[in-house]
Amino acid sequence: MTGIEYRDRLRRQMLPHILCPGCGHGIVLKALLRAARSLELDWDRTVFVAGIGCSSRLVGYIDGCTLHTTHGRALTFATGMKLARPELTVIVITGDGDGLAIGGNHLIHAARRDVDLTCLLLNNETYGMTGGQAAPTAEPGAISTTTPGGARERSFDACALAVAAGASFVARGATSLPLELDGLIARGIAHRGFSFLEIASDCPEYFGRYNQLGRGPEMLQLQRRRLDEVDRTLRAKRSLGSRRAEGPPPLRTGVLHERPA
Amino acid sequence: MSSTGESSSSVLLSGNEAIAQGAREAGVGVATGYPGTPSTEILEALVRSDPDRDVYVEWSSNEKVAIDVALGAAIGGTRALVTMKHVGLNVASDTFMTAAYTGVRAGLVVVSADDPGMHSSQNEQDNRFVARFAGVPLLEPSDSAEARDLTVAAFEIAERFDTPVLLRTTTRIAHARALVSVRPARRPDRGGFRRDRPKYVMLPGFARQRRIVLLDRLAALAEYAETSPLQRVELGDLSVGVITSSIAYQYVREALPEASVLKLGLTHPLPARLIRDFCSRVERVLVVEELDPYLEDQIRALGIAVEGKRFFARAGELGPDSVRAGLRLAGAVAETAAPAAQQSPPTTPRPPLLCPGCPHVVPFLALRQLGAVVTGDIGCYTLAASAPLEAMDSCVAMGSSIGMAIGVRRSGGASAPVVAAIGDSTFMHAGIPALVDAVTNGTDLTVLILDNGTTAMTGGQAQPGTGSTIRGDPSTRIDLAALCLALGARSAEVVDPYDVAATHRALEKAVASSGVSVVITDRPCVEAPVKVRDTPFAVVAERCIACQLCMNLGCPSIVWDGGLYEGRRRVRIDASTCTGCAVCAQLCPTEAMVPLTGTAAGDGR
Amino acid sequence: MSELLQGNRACVQAAIASGCRFFAGYPITPSSEIAESMARLLPEVGGVFMQMEDEMASLGAVLGASLAGSPAMTATSGPGFSLMQEHIGYAALAEIPCVVIDVMRGGPSTGLPTRPSQGDVMQARWGTHGDHPVVALVPASVPEIYELTSLAFALSERLRVPALVLYDEVVGHLREPVDLGTLRLSRAERRRPTVEPSAYRPYAPDADLVPPLADFGTGYRFHVTGLTHDEAGRPTEDPAVVGALHRRLQEKVARARDDVVSFAGIGLEDAEVVVVAYGIAARAAERAVTDARARGERLGLFRPRTLWPFPDVELRAVAERVHTIVVAEMNLGQVVLEVERIVAGRARVEACLRADGTALTPDDVAHAVASAAGALA
């Protein structure tokens, strides 16, 4: 299962990476490298573009053509690059703050343009690099350094947003389902047009700590707890009528939308 | 034999049902108890037999409360029955011992159901000694018919001698069904309370007087025992005489149909003259009894040379084979060639398991992963001590978990977190005082209360957290979290034990905090009182990577599939037993576990 | 053969003629004609035009295209120029060639969208945070827009710097007869690596302190980041490496100064008073100077065509010979500060300023010169 070799695609001299213990982002990178390998992508014609944030740091560890840009703007660089040299496979890695707050406008326009890019948005519901501020994906009630009393705003459903904006391929994966990521990412890359993948990842260091969600292992379990079918099953169940807290919002994974570009 | 020839007066009853029947025939008015195998079905049968609600029946919060209620009822003038398993009598014994002093007014019958062989118990104590210790009469039925008869007799003896009576059964009596002749139930008499402080107020001055009354009563009872119809002499072949009681009698009768037998129904006080007389008529006397040499030692003390435990095991349940073997050893039966029994080919062991969907599994998975020292308690969850969960380190007695955890914590021997795991029913039974102890003495401790809303181990009886009575009537449900907080717990987090992450998190948080932290898991038992059978899950075979992480749950519904993945066995869920708890789906790293109606068929990935 | 050409169109023609094959922009007055022309003309030469969602995106796309090997540019005006500052800094640190046209209008904020101004000149120098080299050219006429836009591409590609071209609304919208055949096109190819891909270090400079730049997609795999980095492109916080990087970035432009810096002058050899002016203001000043010289007054004009780096050595030489320098610009005094710094007391420096949405006039300059002279007298 792990038979697909990915280590030769790593800039080994850059490791260990700067991400915190238990951060799920590394799982995504591994899946991305496996997916790229399974597609037999021409490594000289594949460019990985990222913005600013923990997730965007991932490109630095890929032994390939990598571009670490400014906060929120990775998609703009990617758009220019892809249009200037269409033979390139351009894959963007962004985060929730990077891709939905400061870069939200670029995301919806990239989706609307349907340029043949693949965008992985790693959603850990927080600004990790800056110390755990509320991201636009943080659920109402989420504790962060900027929402000490709990977030009061509604959160983005990034996939719904991408669909509405016109992306021709929209999928959601989770770090707790790493092998599913391989397939989703590979399909996203293979898709002609703008492919958007939201990947539930975890920030144990800030979001997990502030919201008492545990560390990496528990946060991975929490993701699976949130899986649509699990969530629906548990919500439908009779309890003893006690004061059990409401669970987190459900997480629907898989390809959510696909149309020819 | 005519195929329609039905015996009109006899019905097939278990020993427990027969006790309930006897109590009804004796006009019992109040019946209490705490569930405990093999005693549980007595009160349940009693409720079934009493649609008109003539009898007040309750599951008490523990055996001590049960016997107090029953004693109160008895001195209030109503015949009362209290039922428990053998170890329950330890809990009730504080009252039991002194009730022998106060006496009763209306009949009070205490049923102790012993468990030789420890089919579902933590020890094998022989409660016949407790009757002797307390100085109360002891009755031992040997089958269902006698269970009925002796129950009726017990009430009469209780009233005649103004004493509680201990009716002692065993698993083999309680759970075996046999034909019983039944009579109609009698409506309870309500005699009314009569004030009698010297009798009921056991201040030392009064108690000293009652001690004398007790001894006098015992003397009278000893006299009664000599002539009681509950003792039966069956004379036959005089070369060997057997003194026996309870189930052992049946095995003896079968192995030695011709022998002379003194079958004792009232075994405390012992009928010394009757025994001497019987022994004098036979050439050799064997005592055949289960467990300890209770009869044997006392008969020896009478100066009679009897043999018993030389030939019969002191540990474990007797059976027709072991009794026959003992008798053969004793030379009482001919050394016949035993029938050539089949050899059993190697079989796979089948230890008891937590049920599919049991809400107790996940908390123990978490505790194992936290490396906690777990003091356990009495309930289904004790099974978490065995593979694959292997997450319990002690189990002694009802409510022991919390006190023992305090001790382990204070011993300095635990570098790991210490967690007391206790069921909701057990917590109500005997956990609360220990929690108070932990709080008031400032112990850092985590208490995991496994709240499934029922007494699951014994088959789903109501308890204070259920919100209903033994008759199914709604009642006030004790709010465990509020209770614990009121007792001074620093926190009392209620979690869904089907939520793997939340459960782990709550426990991890609790063990890291100071003071007494309580985690309460909240899911109903899947078996009782309501069978939970939600949409079962299925494994999408092509997604299964055969990591077998799900098998660590020990869920009986998860089995190997024929298919292989990289040489390892894929898994499959038995849809006929899966309750749809969704726990395995939260472990599965490939989302292979899906509801059967879900995407199992139309896999779009 | 001459034709009547608008400044913004001349800019487009120069860019395409100089190899620009990618344009990304966002509509904003008074630069919109550039985007409109690009949209028509770029596809004809196989280039790509993109209208982006904002100016940040525009310059982002330009930088992406540039890394893919396409000479690329964007065009904007003050508010958009403000939005581009982060990416100008990114281009400076990551050394990505790009050309940004800023057709200046009255500010701050939305200000005077259709009116001229020279208010962005200091933003061009210091608009993005941190130390960084910048090349900014300030054409004063349609032909000069053509020549300097071309020069901007050449400098940008050669030096791996963002090259800015700033002119105001009047020049941008001005139509002048231009004979493109007579104008100078600058040609400078981006230097690509000659080493094997495995030996390529994207930030290891050649002798001119400029590292060769490989196009993404040509077999060279490397990392480009806006973090300070070592020669291999790896992020670093090592003070020695960081300090050396910053010094090299400055020094690579300084070393090329003679090819970058240019200015025009009138009567500098005998002038007692010199007017320093750039862009459209210089054209008013030129009229004032030529009129004065016709009257026999010893007035001169010093007209920088490169604002950044400023032709400081040349102006200092002039200052040694004159007693007064009048800086005429359409703002409340920006370049005059730089002139004061350069002159450093060698001559009196006076300002002739206008910031009301209208262009400076020859009279304004004449008045300023006269009052400077009067003050002197």
Next chain:
Amino acid sequence: MGARSGSVLVVGVGGQGVVLSSAVAADAARRCGFDVKQSEVHGMSQRGGVVTSHLRYGDAVHSPLIAAGEADAIVALEWNEALRALPALRPGGTLIVSVERILPPSAFLDRLHGALRYPPIAVDLLRGTVPDVRACDATAVAARAGDRRAMNTVLLGVLSRVMPFSETAWDDAIVANVPPKALGANRAAFAAGRALQADDARRALARLARSDEGGDARRAAASLEIVDAWCKGEMCGICVRSCPEYCLGFDAEATAVRVTRADACTACGLCELLCPDFAIVVHPAVPA
């Protein structure tokens, strides 16, 4: 006990309906005028454990338990339990067994090799020692009769062929003991069982044989390559928590992961898959 007596041992697994079957048979015996005793063990055994019910009938019955080698018939609702109960069968007695396999979790302990710890279902082999084996796939028969859960009653139908109880007594006993809503299915199941010819189990046997094909028995434990410098240790802990075999722990300083149970590793690869730090590589052992 004279000729007019007999004993039947009903065995199975908790939840299969052993107690109900035994109760029906006991009731049938009672209806035929016999003294009856019937005994089973409750308690922990109902939690997926072994359930045995002893039924003895005759003119007068004392012991509620059947002595070893004295059961006239064994009704086994499950194969493993049939084998476990065999010593109770008298020589010449009848074994009625459903080729049902209920696998306890302990049957799956050998995850490395995939070897099932469960006795092979070999009906023909058994006939060597027990001449009268009546095997069937009771669940399949019950399913055809309307409800697969009535498999226990199918076996009662088979049993009725060797018991001296009248068909009416059986039917009355079923009516008296089975819940009304399941009555139809159970009556049909009983009839199907009574009508059953031997060897109705062939298809089930083939199916079970197929699912017995185990894993690669030659597999050796895998080896793990751990890059200490990349591992973030206990603060992460994802691999340690994910390992199905509890193979992993930490070094003394808890800064890196260590293999603690190398021989238990099945090379499932979860640790590698979930390690966010690229610090683990699983090298499956090459089959010899």
